[in-house]
Amino acid sequence: MSTVKLAVIYYSATGTVDAMARHAAEAGEKAGAEVRLRQVARQATGGEREATEAQAAHAEVAPATEAASADDVVWADAVLFGSPTRYGNIAGQLKTFLDSLGPQWGQGLLADKVYAGFTASQTLHGGQESTLLALYNTIHHFGGIIVAPGYTDPLKFVDGNPYGASHVTGANNDEPLGDADIDALRHLASRVVTVSERLAS
Ligand SMILES: Cc1cc2nc3c(=O)[nH]c(=O)nc-3n(C[C@H](O)[C@H](O)[C@H](O)COP(=O)(O)O)c2cc1C
Structure with a gap:
């Protein structure tokens, strides 16, 4: 069985x-996939929050991630898209990237892949679910196969998001990821890899 190719493509301010x-x-790597971690270009829109000291420090130590390209989506068997919640929707930067995939969409190169998403919002009911559902609108147009996590593992009753994985950043926008968030992300990634393997066989 060939190794599943997983692209993790995200925007983060x-x-x-x-x-x-x-x-x-x-x-995804632990689940046996070959992984491309790619970020959508960071362009300030003017309305974005200032990074806190801790976030600026994180940006400095985080290795520079390669920029996402259309080829990363075409290459992949499975794609995880990540975006901050913006007015209950995905960030414009990720949307611009998705919109740039028109030529690949026109050739049917985005279809028949496994897709899922993850997000962060500042507040608990600030639109995480609507953000993931908005992302999935585009995946329907791709002819993609959305592999939602549902409640397929007891850990999903802890993070409580059957649409994907998500985190609440809190009043100061700097709440670190907790165990439940990390478990949900791990489950999401390993699930899309497992389902991709099943589709390939
Ligand atoms: C323009 C804008 C719109 C936002 N809209 C929402 C929102 O609808 N709900 C919410 O809870 N947080 C909202 N936020 C807060 C972001 O979701 C939060 O800062 C983000 O998840 C942090 O992700 P990042 O650190 O990867 O950039 C918004 C932030 C900005 C700048």
Whole structure:
């Protein structure tokens, strides 16, 4: 059986989704996949939060991640997209990247792959579910196979998000990832790899 190719493609302004993407990528590798960790170009929109000291420090130590390209999506058998919640939707930067995939979409190169998503929001009911559902609108147009985590493991009753994985950054936008968040990210990544393997066989 050939190795599953997993692309983890994310946008992050202040480092939260970046940290989430790294957990997902690591879990994908542990599950046996070849992984590409890629970030969508960080462009300030003017409305973004200032990074706290800890977030700026994280950005400095985090190895520079390669920029995402259309080829990363075409290459992959499975893709995990990560985005901060923005007004209950994905960030414009990730949307711009998705919109740039028109030529690949037109050739059917985005279809028949496994997709899922993860997000972070500042508040508990601030739109994580609507963000993931908004992301999945695009995946339907790709002809992608959305592999939602559902409640397929007892740990999903702890993080409580059957649509993907998510984290609440809190009033100061700097709440670190907790065990439940990390477990959910690991579960999400290993599940998309396992389902991709089953599809390939
Ligand atoms: C323009 C803008 C819109 C936002 N909209 C929401 C929102 O709808 N709900 C929410 O809880 N947080 C919202 N936030 C907070 C972000 O979701 C939070 O800062 C983000 O998850 C941090 O991710 P990052 O560190 O990877 O950039 C918004 C932030 C900005 C800058």
